[in-house]
Amino acid sequence: MAKVLVVDDEASIVNIIAYNLKKEGYEVITAENGEDGLELALSENPDLVLLDIMMPKMDGYEVCRKLREKSNVPIIMLTARADEVDKVIGLEMGADDYVTKPFGNRELMARVKAHLRRSTVKDIPAENGNVQTFGDLSIDFDRYEVKKRGEVINLTMREFELLTFLATQKTQIFNRETLLEKVWGYEYFGDVRAVDVTIRRLREKIEDDPSKPRFIITKRGIGYYFNV
16 A cells, blocks of 8 residues: 655645545555654655645755655645746756646546556566666666666656656657656646756756766757767
């Protein structure tokens, strides 16, 4: 049974989300502020975190940033703000996804299931590694593992999926809208900056010099491609 941590200071929202998650068969733990949420995330090892932004003691951005220093657990931000800037900040802090309040139960459960499904696949051990090497960068598609000069690079699930999609297409250029469709897999309400943020985070992790990328290249005015 997957364990989901819900962190939100609005008790009514927590109760509704917890009720619907339990109906789907998930174990649910909750916190009503950022500090308690971070503590539970680190001690309880949930399979997924639903994280509000505006909370007392510690906001969701800070919780996300601190959690990302120690864990790659999928994080879905819950925000009442429709401003794209707030969404981008969450992605920059390391969130995998976001849902804007008010949201429907069907939409939220679909996001939860999608991220948990990816995490479950990631945890299945592979008997025969399907590994491709690109210079000093290697990608194990079965183990969901990326190494640079033999050292494992910690990527979020979204970062891994974007990297592997580009790497398997090789030199083919994709615009941001297509990457949203192919990698994110659902309507992202035109917020193509999610792609730019994830590309930037990827470059910071896999490139020797992110300002002069060797692997993920920008084709100005068009999109991105993987250089082999």
